[in-house]
Amino acid sequence: MHPASFNFQQNHFQLFGLAQSCQIDTAQLEQQYHALQALVHPDKSTHLPDAEQRVAMQRATLVNEAYQTLRSPLRRARYLLSLYGVDTQEETNTVMPLDFLMEQMEWREAVSEARQARDEAALAQLEARLQRETRELEAQLAVKIDAKKDYAAAAGLVRKLRFMEKLAEEIHAAYDAIDT
Amino acid sequence: MALLQISEPGLSTLPHQHRLAVGIDLGTTNSLVATVRNGISVVLNDENGRAMLPSVVRYLADGGVVVGEAAQAMQSEDAANTIVSVKRFMGRGLKDVGEISRSPYRFADAPGSEQGSGMLQLRTVAGVKSPVEVSAEILKVLRSRAEAALGGELVGAVITVPAYFDDAQRQATKDAARLAGLNVLRLLNEPTAAAIAYGLDNAAEGIYAVYDLGGGTFDISILRLSRGVFEVLAANGDSALGGDDFDQRIHCWLLERNRLSALGPQDTRRLLTHARAAKEQLTEHAEAHITAVLSNGEVIDNVLTRDEFQAMSQNLVEHTLQPLRRALRDAKLGVADIKGVVMVGGATRMPQVQHAVEEFFGQTPLTNLDPDKVVALGAAIQANLLAGNRGGDDWLLLDVIPLSLGIETMGGLAEKIIPRNSTIPTARAQEFTTYKDGQTAMSIHVVQGERELVNDCRSLAKFELRGIPPMVAGAARIRVTFQVDADGLLNVSAREMSSGIEAAVAVKPSYGLADAEITRMLQESTQHAQNDMQARAMREQQTEAEQLLEAVQHALELDGDLLNQAERTQIETQMGMLRNTLQQADHLAIKRAATALNDATVGFAQARMNKGVALVLTGKNIAELGVK
Numbered sequence: 148m149h150p151a152s153f154n155f156q157q158n159h160f161q162l163f164g165l166a167q168s169c170q171i172d173t174a175q176l177e178q179q180y181h182a183l184q185a186l187v188h189p190d191k192s193t194h195l196p197d198a199e200q201r202v203a204m205q206r207a208t209l210v211n212e213a214y215q216t217l218r219s220p221l222r223r224a225r226y227l228l229s230l231y232g233v234d235t236q237e238e239t240n241t242v243m244p245l246d247f248l249m250e251q252m253e254w255r256e257a258v259s260e261a262r263q264a265r266d267e268a269a270l271a272q273l274e275a276r277l278q279r280e281t282r283e284l285e286a287q288l289a290v291k292i293d294a295k296k297d298y299a300a301a302a303g304l305v306r307k308l309r310f311m312e313k314l315a316e317e318i319h320a321a322y323d324a325i326d327t
Numbered sequence: 328m329a330l331l332q333i334s335e336p337g338l339s340t341l342p343h344q345h346r347l348a349v350g351i352d353l354g355t356t357n358s359l360v361a362t363v364r365n366g367i368s369v370v371l372n373d374e375n376g377r378a379m380l381p382s383v384v385r386y387l388a389d390g391g392v393v394v395g396e397a398a399q400a401m402q403s404e405d406a407a408n409t410i411v412s413v414k415r416f417m418g419r420g421l422k423d424v425g426e427i428s429r430s431p432y433r434f435a436d437a438p439g440s441e442q443g444s445g446m447l448q449l450r451t452v453a454g455v456k457s458p459v460e461v462s463a464e465i466l467k468v469l470r471s472r473a474e475a476a477l478g479g480e481l482v483g484a485v486i487t488v489p490a491y492f493d494d495a496q497r498q499a500t501k502d503a504a505r506l507a508g509l510n511v512l513r514l515l516n517e518p519t520a521a522a523i524a525y526g527l528d529n530a531a532e533g534i535y536a537v538y539d540l541g542g543g544t545f546d547i548s549i550l551r552l553s554r555g556v557f558e559v560l561a562a563n564g565d566s567a568l569g570g571d572d573f574d575q576r577i578h579c580w581l582l583e584r585n586r587l588s589a590l591g592p593q594d595t596r597r598l599l600t601h602a603r604a605a606k607e608q609l610t611e612h613a614e615a616h617i618t619a620v621l622s623n624g625e626v627i628d629n630v631l632t633r634d635e636f637q638a639m640s641q642n643l644v645e646h647t648l649q650p651l652r653r654a655l656r657d658a659k660l661g662v663a664d665i666k667g668v669v670m671v672g673g674a675t676r677m678p679q680v681q682h683a684v685e686e687f688f689g690q691t692p693l694t695n696l697d698p699d700k701v702v703a704l705g706a707a708i709q710a711n712l713l714a715g716n717r718g719g720d721d722w723l724l725l726d727v728i729p730l731s732l733g734i735e736t737m738g739g740l741a742e743k744i745i746p747r748n749s750t751i752p753t754a755r756a757q758e759f760t761t762y763k764d765g766q767t768a769m770s771i772h773v774v775q776g777e778r779e780l781v782n783d784c785r786s787l788a789k790f791e792l793r794g795i796p797p798m799v800a801g802a803a804r805i806r807v808t809f810q811v812d813a814d815g816l817l818n819v820s821a822r823e824m825s826s827g828i829e830a831a832v833a834v835k836p837s838y839g840l841a842d843a844e845i846t847r848m849l850q851e852s853t854q855h856a857q858n859d860m861q862a863r864a865m866r867e868q869q870t871e872a873e874q875l876l877e878a879v880q881h882a883l884e885l886d887g888d889l890l891n892q893a894e895r896t897q898i899e900t901q902m903g904m905l906r907n908t909l910q911q912a913d914h915l916a917i918k919r920a921a922t923a924l925n926d927a928t929v930g931f932a933q934a935r936m937n938k939g940v941a942l943v944l945t946g947k948n949i950a951e952l953g954v955k
Binding site for chain 1 (some may be wrong): 483513554556649653656709715751752753754777879926928929
């Protein structure tokens, strides 16, 4: 068989025809995502033999995984760093700047208080602030990776953003809890 | 009649022969079947011109089965043997069914399960029946209706399920279709089916909410429609809330009003029937008269006003708003982002439901499609596409898994593996290790739901991994892959990484049926028609083999250049062997040859897909590729 000109051994950026960088064109990502799924989605092969159906499911799964990874700035950066051979040490490296940890503590208390008091307005405020600060960190991350190529600093920012993501999950859970 | 289907000489229908496919809305209260005829989706009526088949199955002492209106007519008289709303029992255990005492049925535990676990069963005069068997009876009637109307055997069917159905409920639905002899092309979420019917009909673009309140289930789905892509952003709901619950409220009110207690199954069913009639009357009228005679001769005579009904059902309506808020939050959207709200399900006819939805979204919901039929119509359109009948326009459907999948960890906690609203198909791999020297087996408990404690989630299955090579504790690395397919169904596989040994996965479904049970049911239901089955299997194998040959031939013509001579010869040899077996009356031989051809084309299939993908990226139009 001819070696195919394209294969799924390629990394996620290549899969979507995007330059390997922290800042990407999200409109292009989405457009390519739809174009790829239009080809590989299992709905396109239900009338074909089992072998093609199995292949389609695996490919559609991979395209979904790649899309979800590139769509989220945090996951995208983590993935990009892994391509550069950088371990973000999110599970092992727990040394964080003291002021950052203090701030995290305050955040958590505020979320838990708002949850206890069933105060949706307070949650919305916290959420807006969290989003702002997350965007700032993401912007810094893009600079560290794309412009400065300072991957050690970038890994530190990824670890911070992981904290922010957990906070966002807690806020989400608090909304659901209030609404029960 | 099939004899009348003559094609003009020279006008071969291949390879675009129309394949018969249907969409089936297997509803709590009513079921429908639809198909695409001449490019238009239509609901197929029964011989009396009725579209809706009441989802009621009555079992007779002589083993006979009555489905639909005739069964419904006997639901009070023979309440214990006449199963209504069986959808509520699909993939559910006894402990899930509240107020058993008020139910007219005699329940039984699943065979071989501990008390209260496993899918419940119903004792009838014709023996113990699983909800899967009861649902299969409904599907069989719809299948015959479709085959009679279309004049041939179906290639397959799309069966709709509530978006918020969990894995056990989905699997039970698929098993029921299998039992009814249907090839399931896809399990499709009901609100998504409605969105397809609505979206294609109105060339809709933007973000839409589908509010689907059926007889026994409630779904809310948020979708983005853009340039032929239907993308579900979030789904939520309550798989045990529907029009039935509104009937129950009226029923309770009647009991209270008339100081009745502990009614028998007959009277319970009779009052529920009157309650439902009153509910429907209150859609158009300000009050409903309820008169009934109980079996002891007592006369019930009450007037229920719309205001009273609204007051007693207010919290049911409010209960639907919570999933709505959650779905919006999950989609990271606000009410203002929603361009239109599509109403689906007969229960959305109730004025209080329409008002609540209108108030929530700040816009009048769209009701220009028949809420009873829109799901079946959408399913038929999807079935037509999946069967390979390509029309001019093509679209893509991206759906999600509604509930998170997780596994049990230390302390009875559920660790999420695949979060809710992940686009399917999706997969996640997780590594586990042994905690004892020489350990060769381990057990994994898979649950579904959003709660932190395993006991608050739904138990899907316990997986026993066996055949792990003995090593010191912590040395084995067992990689378990959780794959959710496009039907939203979970499959699990496991492999020991350091040795590469595939660990055997034995599944004990918590609420599903083991394969052996399905086989037994299939045998039972066909023992009277053994010969028919043989002939049918033969025909099916022949048809499948012919389709396979046709597909491979088509692929060779289009993309034969992807193969070298040896590869091409191998495929052609397998094709020749399959053609030879078609002359024999041995369906197993055909199946073997078809499998061999299938296996021989795996590499070719991959190369074709790669080619397609590469072309997309180089800017070619997908339609030019001829990828089927």
